[in-house]
Amino acid sequence: MSGLVIAVDGPAASGKSTLASRLAADLGLHFLDTGLIYRAVGARVLGEGGDPDDAADAQVAAEGLAETDLARPDLHTPEVSQAASKVAAHQDVRGVLLDYQRRFAAREPGAVLAGRDIGTVVCADARRKIFVTASVEERARRRFEELRRREAGVIYDTVLQDLRERDRRDQSRAVAPLKPAADAYVLDTTAMDTEMAFEAARAFVIGNT
Numbered sequence: 001m002s003g004l005v006i007a008v009d010g011p012a013a014s015g016k017s018t019l020a021s022r023l024a025a026d027l028g029l030h031f032l033d034t035g036l037i038y039r040a041v042g043a044r045v046l047g048e049g050g051d052p053d054d055a056a057d058a059q060v061a062a063e064g065l066a067e068t069d070l071a072r073p074d075l076h077t078p079e080v081s082q083a084a085s086k087v088a089a090h091q092d093v094r095g096v097l098l099d100y101q102r103r104f105a106a107r108e109p110g111a112v113l114a115g116r117d118i119g120t121v122v123c124a125d126a127r128r129k130i131f132v133t134a135s136v137e138e139r140a141r142r143r144f145e146e147l148r149r150r151e152a153g154v155i156y157d158t159v160l161q162d163l164r165e166r167d168r169r170d171q172s173r174a175v176a177p178l179k180p181a182a183d184a185y186v187l188d189t190t191a192m193d194t195e196m197a198f199e200a201a202r203a204f205v206i207g208n209t
């Protein structure tokens, strides 16, 4: 029998990874940020001088993925973010990565997976599904503040444009587009801080267990 699986999906910079990792720690479950896998594939393609839009380049990178790639220091650069959402649009790339994610989800005593298609594809039978979202302006504001603490010269409009572009690509792709599962609890955090969002998510999970 498999354990408790919780799917946490949502658009870029919605805070879903932070929320999902806190839920996992709170409930004593494993945690996987699946965005890191796509980022690692994107980084590998760029590192090998390939084109993330090219299905063959992306597939070779996905097949060669190693655990150490998930710890690369460059996974959160704007270039890698864009490359990740490009490689993620290829059906074959998603197929290669599906198996790893499902094996992770099957770990006892259970797992929380954060991503875009966890509740709709990867773990469509997850016991609990949460779709975390917020307005694109608020997500850009949060990402901007986070980046500004780490580096100088960050421009809000550039961050906003980057998020809009990724939203568009993630929502309009033919395979596993970003959308809430029909049975997901939609958590709009536009007017919430991280504590309120966590409490709302936790109440949903506990209340339904």
Ligand code: C5P
Pocket (backbone or CB within 6 Å): 012, 013, 034, 035, 036, 038, 039, 081, 084, 085, 086, 088, 114, 115, 116, 117, 118, 166, 170
């Ligand atoms: O979540 P994060 O922003 O780190 O993900 C980077 C990119 O990886 C996303 O823009 C999306 O295109 C892709 N992704 C995906 N499916 C997932 C997780 C991430 O397509 N389950």
